[in-house]
Amino acid sequence: MAEIRLENISYVYSEGTPFEISALDDINVTIKNGSVTGIIGHTGSGKSTLVQMLNGLVKPARGKVMLDGKDIWENPKEIGKIRFRVGLVMQYPEYQLFEETIRADIAFGPKNMGLDSKEIEERVLEAADFVGLDRDLLEKSPFDLSGGQKRRAAIAGIIAMRPEVLVLDEPAAGLDPSGREMIMQSIMNYKKRTGATVVIVSHSMEDMARYCDYLIVLADGKLLMTGKKDEVFGRADELTAVGLDVPQITTMMNLLAGMGIPVNTAVYTIDDALNQIYKLL
Amino acid sequence: MKNISLGQYYPGNSVIHRMDPRMKLILSLLYIVCSFLCRNIISFGLLFVSAIVLILLSRIPMSLIMRSIRPILFILAFTVVINIFWTSGETLLFEWKFIHIYLEGVMNAVFMVLRIFVLIVGASLFLTYTTTPIALTDAIEQLFAPLKRIKVPVHEFAMMMTIALRFIPTLIDETDKIMSAQKARGADFTSGSLINRAKALIPILIPLFVSSFRRADELATAMECRCYHGGEGRTRMSILHYRALDFIAILIMITFGVSLVLLNMLGIGYTM
Amino acid sequence: MENTKNYFIKTEDLCASYEEDDGRAVQVLSGVSLGIEKGEYVAVLGHNGSGKSTFAKLLNMILLPDSGKIYIDGTDITREDITEKEIYDIRRKIGMVFQNPDNQLVATIVEEDVAFGPENLGIPSAEIRQRVDEALSLVGMSEYARHEPHRLSGGQKQRVAIAGIIAMMPDCMIFDESTAMLDPIGRKEVMDTIDMLRREKGITIINITHHMNEAVRADRVIVLNDGKVYMDGTPEEIFGEPYKLELAGLEVPQCTALIQELSRKGLRLDGECTTPEKCAKLLRNAIGGKKNG
Numbered sequence: 001m002a003e004i005r006l007e008n009i010s011y012v013y014s015e016g017t018p019f020e021i022s023a024l025d026d027i028n029v030t031i032k033n034g035s036v037t038g039i040i041g042h043t044g045s046g047k048s049t050l051v052q053m054l055n056g057l058v059k060p061a062r063g064k065v066m067l068d069g070k071d072i073w074e075n076p077k078e079i080g081k082i083r084f085r086v087g088l089v090m091q092y093p094e095y096q097l098f099e100e101t102i103r104a105d106i107a108f109g110p111k112n113m114g115l116d117s118k119e120i121e122e123r124v125l126e127a128a129d130f131v132g133l134d135r136d137l138l139e140k141s142p143f144d145l146s147g148g149q150k151r152r153a154a155i156a157g158i159i160a161m162r163p164e165v166l167v168l169d170e171p172a173a174g175l176d177p178s179g180r181e182m183i184m185q186s187i188m189n190y191k192k193r194t195g196a197t198v199v200i201v202s203h204s205m206e207d208m209a210r211y212c213d214y215l216i217v218l219a220d221g222k223l224l225m226t227g228k229k230d231e232v233f234g235r236a237d238e239l240t241a242v243g244l245d246v247p248q249i250t251t252m253m254n255l256l257a258g259m260g261i262p263v264n265t266a267v268y269t270i271d272d273a274l275n276q277i278y279k280l281l
Numbered sequence: 282m283k284n285i286s287l288g289q290y291y292p293g294n295s296v297i298h299r300m301d302p303r304m305k306l307i308l309s310l311l312y313i314v315c316s317f318l319c320r321n322i323i324s325f326g327l328l329f330v331s332a333i334v335l336i337l338l339s340r341i342p343m344s345l346i347m348r349s350i351r352p353i354l355f356i357l358a359f360t361v362v363i364n365i366f367w368t369s370g371e372t373l374l375f376e377w378k379f380i381h382i383y384l385e386g387v388m389n390a391v392f393m394v395l396r397i398f399v400l401i402v403g404a405s406l407f408l409t410y411t412t413t414p415i416a417l418t419d420a421i422e423q424l425f426a427p428l429k430r431i432k433v434p435v436h437e438f439a440m441m442m443t444i445a446l447r448f449i450p451t452l453i454d455e456t457d458k459i460m461s462a463q464k465a466r467g468a469d470f471t472s473g474s475l476i477n478r479a480k481a482l483i484p485i486l487i488p489l490f491v492s493s494f495r496r497a498d499e500l501a502t503a504m505e506c507r508c509y510h511g512g513e514g515r516t517r518m519s520i521l522h523y524r525a526l527d528f529i530a531i532l533i534m535i536t537f538g539v540s541l542v543l544l545n546m547l548g549i550g551y552t553m
Numbered sequence: 554m555e556n557t558k559n560y561f562i563k564t565e566d567l568c569a570s571y572e573e574d575d576g577r578a579v580q581v582l583s584g585v586s587l588g589i590e591k592g593e594y595v596a597v598l599g600h601n602g603s604g605k606s607t608f609a610k611l612l613n614m615i616l617l618p619d620s621g622k623i624y625i626d627g628t629d630i631t632r633e634d635i636t637e638k639e640i641y642d643i644r645r646k647i648g649m650v651f652q653n654p655d656n657q658l659v660a661t662i663v664e665e666d667v668a669f670g671p672e673n674l675g676i677p678s679a680e681i682r683q684r685v686d687e688a689l690s691l692v693g694m695s696e697y698a699r700h701e702p703h704r705l706s707g708g709q710k711q712r713v714a715i716a717g718i719i720a721m722m723p724d725c726m727i728f729d730e731s732t733a734m735l736d737p738i739g740r741k742e743v744m745d746t747i748d749m750l751r752r753e754k755g756i757t758i759i760n761i762t763h764h765m766n767e768a769v770r771a772d773r774v775i776v777l778n779d780g781k782v783y784m785d786g787t788p789e790e791i792f793g794e795p796y797k798l799e800l801a802g803l804e805v806p807q808c809t810a811l812i813q814e815l816s817r818k819g820l821r822l823d824g825e826c827t828t829p830e831k832c833a834k835l836l837r838n839a840i841g842g843k844k845n846g
Contacts, residue, residue, distance in 0.1 A: 042736060042737075042738060043706065043707070043736045043738070043739075044706075052461065055465060057461050057464060057465060080467060080469065083464065083465055083466075083467055084467060087465070088465040089465075090458065090462045090465065093462060095458075095459070095462075095488055095491075095492055096459055096462040096463060096484075096488050097488065098483065098484045098487035098488050098491075108463075108466050108467075108468075108484070109466040109467055112466060112467030112468060113467060143491070144574070146601065146602065147601055148601065158465070158466065161466070161467070173733075173734070174652075174730075174733045174734055175601070176600040176601045176763040176802065176803075177600070177763060177802060177803055177804045178600055178802040179601060203736050203737050206807060243738060244737070247807060248766070248807040248808050249807045249808065249829075251829040252807075252808050252811075252829035252832050252833050252836075255829055255830060255833035256833050256836060256837060259833065259837050261836075261837060261840055270807060270811050270814060273811055274811065274814055274815070277811075277836065277840075280840050281820065281839070281840065414661065415660070415661045415662055415665065443659065443660060443661065444659060446661045447658065447659060447660060447661045447702070447703075450701075450703040451655050451703055454703075496653075496655070496656045499651065499653060499657070500656050500659070502615055502651070503649075503651055503656065503657035503659075504659060504669075505615060506613060506615060506644055506648070506649045507644070507648075507669055507670040507673060507717065507718070507721065508641045508644050508645055508673040508674055509669070509673045510637075510641070510673065514675045515672055515673055515675060516671075516672050516675050516676055516677060516678060516681065517668075517672055517678060517681075518664075518668035518671070518672060518678055518681040518682055518685060519665075519668075519678070520678050
């Protein structure tokens with residue numbers, strides 16, 4: 001539905017003061033229409049800034065953010081409309097819930113879009129379905145829900161705007177394995193049913209390997225590499241050189257290769273590893 | 282937002298920086314008293330010179346001092362106007378219709394402006410510019426410790442100040458994040474009527490309150506885990522010690538005050 | 554007392570619950586009996602709501618149990634006539650590091666924060682100074698002694714929090730999901746610090762987590778589920794039963810899952826397989842063996 005192209009993006013914090021830090025330095029990358037793209041990098045690599053540029057929360061110092069071929073900052077007064085098209089779920093989004101009921105909170109975004117009440121109601125229910133929140137939870141206060149439910153309610157608040165691009169910054173951080181699984185399934189559900197483009201920032205390489213098609217790797221504000229996930233994980237040594245993780249299974253395959261066993265190291269799921277090992281046995 | 286620094290502490294190693302924070306607290310109070318002792322042009326002159334000497338001693342850039350004066354420029358202007366136009370005296374300088382300006386008025390205006398200037402400079406030089414907020418908190422706790430005997434919660438007050446200082450940057454960061462998150466859902470904080478704008482703050486204030494309570498709760502648990510049980514039986518790692526410098530400083534300050542009083546007795550010029 | 558003296562921490566049939574806003578009581582722990590020896594390194598696993606956090610808070614008397622017994626270093630801390638002094642002594646012995654690094658630092662200067670615990674214990678100034686310096690150097694944060702905590706990274710904040718506990722000279726430290734909010738670098742900093750504390754100070758470690766890769770670093774893994782001890786054994790034993798773990802809402806590390814899958818398909822591989830290194834060795838031997846034979 002929508003493609004985002006970043007052209008020569010740069011960003012500097014506290015420009016002109018002694019605290020000046022270059023957060024992003026000449027980034028050129030395309031997020032393909034309908035893809036699931038992962039962004040990898042350390043805290044401080046500039047990925048949070050980059051993510052906030054996708055929906056115009058942060059304006060690049062230099063360079064352009066192109067949404068379907070149009071510069072999103074062409075008309076700065078219309079930047080609000082971009083935020084409905086590119087939905088951003090920030091880190092720990094459950095902390096932004098504020099309404100008395102989950103239903104009202106999910107409706108906040110659609111209401112700001114100026115939709116009529118029938119349409120809003122429809123979208124709230126649809127969004128709740130996508131994230132697997134039971135209807136009877138909708139009347140509850142956000143503060144009576146479990147951690148995982150709150151997180152899903154917050155994501156539903158963005159999904160209810162029906163964004164063409166759904167961007168999530170660490171959507172599963174701090175959750176237990178089953179909570180994490182449910183969040184990732186909700187996102188994939190939305191993607192499958194609407195064909196939206198999805199951008200995920202995560203430290204979990206296992207999740208990245210499992211869900212993403214493309215990866216963007218940032219290091220110290222620069223684009224280190226980008227490409228299909230097997231291309232990126234195939235360069236495991238470059239990733240570990242800048243202190244990034246690779247999936248455990250990739251590390252293991254690299255160790256095997258180092259021991260002189262002929263395996264392909266661009267492997268990141270258990271099934272692929274199994275296939276490789278069967279061949280050798 | 283990460284780079285905001287609390288208070289206006291200006292790092293340095295000047296004589297004033299090195300003084301005991303308790304002594305600085307006392308000195309700033311005495312200095313303010315001194316500014317009220319001045320009565321005539323000579324004592325005010327000396328007061329002004331002393332302020333300049335203090336600025337030089339602290340090695341704080343003049344631009345920074347001026348910045349702390351800026352917020353009170355309006356008050357200064359107001360004082361000048363009131364004094365010039367509403368003081369009546371004997372020596373008439375200027376007359377036009379109902380406006381009468383007397384020499385006494387002009388002198389009063391000059392003296393008042395000087396007094397306020399010295400007040401600000403004194404307080405900011407001794408306290409905010411040369412003392413870290415944490416040192417100031419310690420100073421308050423230790424200086425007022427005797428008040429504990431009459432059940433003044435000195436320790437609790439100091440602890441509250443410390444925690445507030447610790448969490449203000451965190452909460453500013455958090456406000457920033459919540460604002461971004463609500464903007465991502467189409468919230469608009471900059472347009473509309475005043476009432477609409479106030480309403481637009483609700484999605485920020487409620488999450489901020491909720492998170493502050495959560496933080497307070499977690500902090501309280503963490504403090505309990507570290508055996509916190511109020512000020513009773515508590516020791517401190519850093520104990521403040523007065524040094525020779527501090528005693529010299531207070532002697533100079535007292536001498537200064539006495540000389541101001543003596544100078545007032547010289548009947549030169551207009552006396553306030 | 555006979556059976557308590559071998560354990561540093563011993564619980565007997567521990568039950569705990571909390572009350573919801575509507576007055577409904579929710580059972581969190583229902584009969585937990587455990588013994589943890591001095592110097593042991595234990596990981597506690599369990600999904601959210603499995604009672605693992607409550608368990609930790611019972612051990613240093615932040616929460617009180619409904620029934621059951623807790624012995625710390627041979628002292629029964631659940632008895633009625635426990636004194637305030639004893640409570641502070643328990644809290645000194647069992648230090649706790651929490652999840653959110655921001656919400657456990659009290660002071661505006663790193664070293665002042667580390668001094669907070671010892672100050673509460675009424676330690677003389679000179680000794681506090683010494684303890685603070687030692688604790689900061691132990692966690693590698695000496696150069697940040699005069700920094701403001703809010704300018705540190707998450708991992709650094711957690712190391713300061715750890716130093717704050719170390720300065721109280723505890724026998725045991727509980728990490729209550731202390732890495733959950735950190736990035737991989739911060740997580741590694743904290744995990745390495747934990748290993749070091751164990752090695753250098755012989756401190757008993759209880760690490761509550763849901764990162765399986767952290768749990769494999771412990772000597773022993775306890776899985777809590779529905780308020781009960783669901784599994785208890787070495788990491789190899791625990792991760793050797795992936796299906797049982799899945800039922801408790803947990804998962805096994807990728808490498809362990811790979812080996813499990815291979816053995817399900819008939820390739821028996823015996824040995825430890827919790828880390829990539831161990832797993833690679835196992836596979837090399839298996840593949841090499843096949844080729845030679």
